[in-house]
Amino acid sequence: MYRPVIxxxxxxxxxxxxxxxxxxxxxxxxxxxxIIVHLDRKAFKRQMKGLDTLMEGTVKNGxxxxxxxxxxxxxxxxxxxxxxxxxxxxxxxxxxIVLAAILGASLTANLGEWWMFAKFGFSPTMxxxxxxxxxxxxxxxxxxxxxxxxxxLYLAILIPTLNLVGLALVLQLLYxxxxxxxxxxxxxxxxxxxxxxxxxxxxxxxDSEADKKPEDTKE
Amino acid sequence: MKPVKSLLYxxxxxxxxxxxxxxxxxxxxxxxxxxxxxxxxxxxxxAPSYETEFDAPREYGKNPTPQRIDDPAPSxxxxxxxxxxxxxxxxxTIDNSTHIDNSTDSHAQTINNYYFAGQPVPxxxxxxxxxxxxxxxxxxxxxxxxxxxxxxxxAPQIGGPExxxxxxxxxxxxxxxxx
Numbered sequence: 507m508y509r510p511v512i513x514x515x516x517x518x519x520x521x522x523x524x525x526x527x528x529x530x531x532x533x534x535x536x537x538x539x540x541i542i543v544h545l546d547r548k549a550f551k552r553q554m555k556g557l558d559t560l561m562e563g564t565v566k567n568g569x570x571x572x573x574x575x576x577x578x579x580x581x582x583x584x585x586x587x588x589x590x591x592x593x594x595x596x597x598x599x600x601x602x603i604v605l606a607a608i609l610g611a612s613l614t615a616n617l618g619e620w621w622m623f624a625k626f627g628f629s630p631t632m633x634x635x636x637x638x639x640x641x642x643x644x645x646x647x648x649x650x651x652x653x654x655x656x657x658x659l660y661l662a663i664l665i666p667t668l669n670l671v672g673l674a675l676v677l678q679l680l681y682x683x684x685x686x687x688x689x690x691x692x693x694x695x696x697x698x699x700x701x702x703x704x705x706x707x708x709x710x711x712x713d714s715e716a717d718k719k720p721e722d723t724k725e
Numbered sequence: 726m727k728p729v730k731s732l733l734y735x736x737x738x739x740x741x742x743x744x745x746x747x748x749x750x751x752x753x754x755x756x757x758x759x760x761x762x763x764x765x766x767x768x769x770x771x772a773p774s775y776e777t778e779f780d781a782p783r784e785y786g787k788n789p790t791p792q793r794i795d796d797p798a799p800s801x802x803x804x805x806x807x808x809x810x811x812x813x814x815x816x817x818t819i820d821n822s823t824h825i826d827n828s829t830d831s832h833a834q835t836i837n838n839y840y841f842a843g844q845p846v847p848x849x850x851x852x853x854x855x856x857x858x859x860x861x862x863x864x865x866x867x868x869x870x871x872x873x874x875x876x877x878x879x880a881p882q883i884g885g886p887e888x889x890x891x892x893x894x895x896x897x898x899x900x901x902x903x904x
Contacts, residue, residue: 539739540732547738560775569779579777586773588756589763596760680749683756 517633520642524633527641549681553688557696560587560689565701573697580696584689591682599675606668613661622650623658623665 560583561576570576614620622629627650633642654662738745763773 536739539742540735543735543738543742547735564777564779567780575779579779582777583775585759586763586775588759589773592756592760593763596756679753679756680746683749683752687752 520631520633521635524635524640524642527644531641546684550684550688553685554692556587556685557584557689557692560584561701570701573701576701577693577697580689580693580701584686584693587689588682588686591685592679595675595678595682599672599679602668602672602675606665606672609668610665614665619653620665622647622653623661624669626666627651627662 557580561580564570564579564583565576570579610620614623627646629645629647629650630641631643631645632639634640650662766773
């Protein structure tokens with residue numbers, strides 16, 4: 507007769523599993539953050555260069571006579587660009603957040619139930635290791651499955667959808683704000699370094715030439 | 726070496742990213758203020774536009790044309806409003822009912838005073854004013870009714886009324902319109 511050999515009790519199993527989950531989670535989190543930060547740095551540079559597009563026609567006109575003129579025109583255009591970027595997003599975000607709050611309050615019994623639907627029923631088994639409460643086992647909670655079986659599938663779809671849409675809109679707002687900051691930085695840089703070169707991408711050419719290594723330029 | 730530097734830079738930014746995110750979130754009220762200001766402008770009929778005083782009017786399918794440098798200077802009429810003061814001594818204004826007493830003040834002097842009151846000096850010969858101005862001739866003009874117009878002087882330079890150019894049609898007769 508087959509008798510399984512138990513190498514460790516269930517608590518030890520969860521404990522080991524929690525350490526693995528923590529390590530993998532940390533590595534994944536750092537990797538994802540690295541990718542996001544790297545992409546955001548590129549986006550920031552692109553947003554800085556967006557000022558060139560805004561100001562190229564004005565500089566070509568030849569009507570700017572001083573750094574003060576350039577800063578005034580660039581700041582005005584940057585503010586208009588910010589307004590146009592958030593013109594629809596901001597009210598939409600407010601509407602979605604208010605709607606999510608109203609629906610969440612009216613359709614769920616309490617905050618705990620709303621949170622259960624918001625996290626897709628994710629309910630890990632918690633393990634205490636050295637005072638830290640870690641995830642020992644990743645699983646979907648039985649309450650969530652029961653609620654769906656009881657006909658609350660619409661909540662399981664509606665609540666996370668509204669949350670995700672609201673989050674996306676808020677991120678879009680933050681991205682627009684970052685664009686405004688990037689343009690402000692670019693304005694102050696161009697005021698110091700000279701703004702006439704932004705026509706025809708000459709400033710970009712200068713930047714790329716400056717970035718080249720000395721040995722590259724010798725060749 | 727460059728990718729390693731970039732990776733280290735990214736790692737530092739990862740550590741700083743919560744602070745950066747918090748800073749951006751703190752900037753959200755500015756977005757609300759900017760949006761409110763923009764909507765208020767739109768409601769007043771002046772929707773925020775990219776156009777600035779440094780942009781030339783754009784025609785469809787054409788490049789913007791410079792105005793301030795290459796275009797002809799605007800005529801004197803463009804600078805004169807009904808409440809424009811053209812003579813600090815007599816505090817006169819010019820409009821359709823303006824009357825300049827030629828016996829006490831040269832109208833050329835009066836109009837040239839205008840140029841040196843801080844207004845932009847046109848680079849080309851200004852056009853005539855589209856306003857009826859009547860002059861009361863002094864005795865000298867009455868005794869020489871056929872006296873020729875003042876000879877043209879060099880282009881106006883900031884420095885004083887005595888260096889100002891004469892406008893076409895100045896001092897040409899009695900009760901004459903400057904047009």
